[in-house]
Amino acid sequence: MTNAFNTTNSQALFNAAKELMPGGVSSPVRAFKSVNGDPIVFDRVKGAYAWDVDGNRFIDYVGSWGPAICGHSHPEVIAALQEALEKGTSFGAPCELENKLSQMVIDAVPSVEMVRFVNSGTEACMAVLRLMRAFTGRDKLIKFEGCYHGHADMFLVKAGSGVATLGLPDSPGVPRSTTSNTLTAPYNDLEAVKELFAENPDAIAGVILEPIVGNAGFIPPEPGFLEGLRELTKENGALLVFDEVMTGFRISYGGAQERFGVTPDLTTMGKVIGGGLPVGAYGGRKDIMSMVAPAGPVYQAGTLSGNPLAMTAGIKTLEILKQEGSYERLEMMTKKLINGICESAQEAGLPITGSSISGMFGFYLCQGPVRNFEEAKQSNAEYFSKLHRAMLEKGVYLAPSPFEAGFTSLAHSEDDIDATIKAFKECFNEIN
Numbered sequence: 412m413t414n415a416f417n418t419t420n421s422q423a424l425f426n427a428a429k430e431l432m433p434g435g436v437s438s439p440v441r442a443f444k445s446v447n448g449d450p451i452v453f454d455r456v457k458g459a460y461a462w463d464v465d466g467n468r469f470i471d472y473v474g475s476w477g478p479a480i481c482g483h484s485h486p487e488v489i490a491a492l493q494e495a496l497e498k499g500t501s502f503g504a505p506c507e508l509e510n511k512l513s514q515m516v517i518d519a520v521p522s523v524e525m526v527r528f529v530n531s532g533t534e535a536c537m538a539v540l541r542l543m544r545a546f547t548g549r550d551k552l553i554k555f556e557g558c559y560h561g562h563a564d565m566f567l568v569k570a571g572s573g574v575a576t577l578g579l580p581d582s583p584g585v586p587r588s589t590t591s592n593t594l595t596a597p598y599n600d601l602e603a604v605k606e607l608f609a610e611n612p613d614a615i616a617g618v619i620l621e622p623i624v625g626n627a628g629f630i631p632p633e634p635g636f637l638e639g640l641r642e643l644t645k646e647n648g649a650l651l652v653f654d655e656v657m658t659g660f661r662i663s664y665g666g667a668q669e670r671f672g673v674t675p676d677l678t679t680m681g682k683v684i685g686g687g688l689p690v691g692a693y694g695g696r697k698d699i700m701s702m703v704a705p706a707g708p709v710y711q712a713g714t715l716s717g718n719p720l721a722m723t724a725g726i727k728t729l730e731i732l733k734q735e736g737s738y739e740r741l742e743m744m745t746k747k748l749i750n751g752i753c754e755s756a757q758e759a760g761l762p763i764t765g766s767s768i769s770g771m772f773g774f775y776l777c778q779g780p781v782r783n784f785e786e787a788k789q790s791n792a793e794y795f796s797k798l799h800r801a802m803l804e805k806g807v808y809l810a811p812s813p814f815e816a817g818f819t820s821l822a823h824s825e826d827d828i829d830a831t832i833k834a835f836k837e838c839f840n841e842i843n
C-alpha cells in the first residue's frame with residue numbers, strides 16, 4: 412500500500428472512458444454515482460484483494476458482485492482454465508463439460524431436475540418468464556419492489572440494483588405494454604400477494620423473487636414468507652420461481668431453497684456457477700423444462716451458451732465449495748464482520764441495522780428493522796457516501812451503493828476481517 416491514497420491513474424482512465432463508453436463504464440453501478448464519487452479502476456485481483464491502477468490494495472467485499480466466492484483468481488480455477496483453453500474457447504457444439512456441470516447443479520439444487528445454460532443472469536430470468544407463461548398459458552407476473560431480475564423490459568418495474576441506486580422507477584424505452592403484465596408487491600408482504608391473486612383470477616403465471624434480497628441492500632425473508640408464497644402459488648395454479656442468481660451456491664451449496672427448505676418450481680442462477688466467467692442458467696421441474704426447445708416449443712438459444720471455459724470455471728468453483736466446512740467458514744467470518752460493523756457504529760452513536768447469512772451481508776444506516784425496499788430507503792445515503800470514500804482510503808472496497816449486498820469469500824482471512832472492522836471503527840469515529 413502507498414502512504415497517501417492516490418487515485419491519479421484511476422481519474423485519468425475514467426475521464427478518458429467517459430468519452431468512449433456511456434458514463435465511462437460497462438455497467439451503471441460501477442460508476443460510483445450513488446456514492447457521489449469517481450470509480451477506482453482495477454488492475455488485478457487475487458484472493459480477497461483487488462489492486463488498482465495506482466498501486467493501492469483493497470480488501471474486496473464486492474467479489475465481482477458475487478462470483479468470486481472462492482477468492483479471486485483461485486489457483487485451481489486458473490489451472491483448470493489454462494488446461495481448457497488449450498482445447499479451444501468455444502465449440503458451438505455439445506461438450507462433455509455441460510453434462511458435468513448440469514449433473515452438479517441437479518444434484519445440488521433441490522428444485523432443479525433439468526437445466527439450460529445461458530450467458531448471464533438477465534438472460535436466465537428473461538427465459539424463465541417466457542417458460543412460466545408458456546407452461547401456464549397466463550401472461551401476468553408478480554415481482555417484488557426492490558428485487559432485481561436483470562435488465563429485461565418486463566422486470567424493469569420497481570427493480571433494485573442500479574435501477575434503485577440511480578432512482579429510476581422505470582426506464583425510458585420500456586413500452587407500457589411490456590410491463591402492463593408485471594404486478595408488484597412489497598417484499599415480505601404475503602397479504603399484498605394474496606390480494607393480487609384475488610384481483611387477477613387465473614391470470615397470474617407465477618411469482619418471481621430473490622429468496623434473500625441482495626439488490627436493495629440485504630433483506631432476509633421473514634419466517635413464513637417463502638412458505639406462504641409456496642402455498643399461495645400452488646393454490647392459484649401459478650409457478651414459484653426463485654431468482655438465485657445471487658444466492659445460488661452462496662447461501663448454501665443448494666442455494667437459499669436448501670437453506671430455507673422451500674422448493675420452488677423453477678430457479679434461475681448465475682454469478683457463482685460461472686466462477687467468474689459469463690454464465691447464467693435456469694432449471695426446475697422436468698415437466699416444465701421439457702417445454703424448452705428443442706425438446707419442446709418454447710424457443711431460447713445462445714451462440715456461446717455452455718461454452719467450455721465458462722463450464723470449466725463453474726465446475727471447479729463448485730468442487731472447491733463442496734469441500735467440507737466451506738459454508739461454515741463463510742457463515743462464521745461474515746457474522747463476525749457484520750457484528751463488528753454494527754457494534755462499531757453503535758459505539759459511535761450511529762443508528763444502524765445489519766445482518767448476514769452465509770457469505771452475504773448488508774447494513775442500513777437507520778434504526779430498522781428493514782423488511783422491504785421502502786424501509787431500506789430510510790438508510791442515510793449521504794453518510795454512506797462519506798463512509799464509502801473513507802473506507803476506500805483505508806484500503807477497503809465496499810459496493811459503491813447503499814442498495815447492494817456485500818460478499819465475503821473463502822479467501823478472506825481472520826486478519827482481513829479484523830482489519831476491516833478496525834477501519835469501520837475509525838471511519839465511524841471520524842465522520843460526522
Ligand SMILES: *Cc1c(COP(=O)(O)O)cnc(C)c1O
Nearest residue numbers: 531532533559560561654656657
Ligand atoms: C445479478 C443478478 C441478476 C442479473 O444477472 P446478470 O448476470 O448481471 O445479467 C439477476 N437476478 C439477480 C438476483 C441478480 O443478483
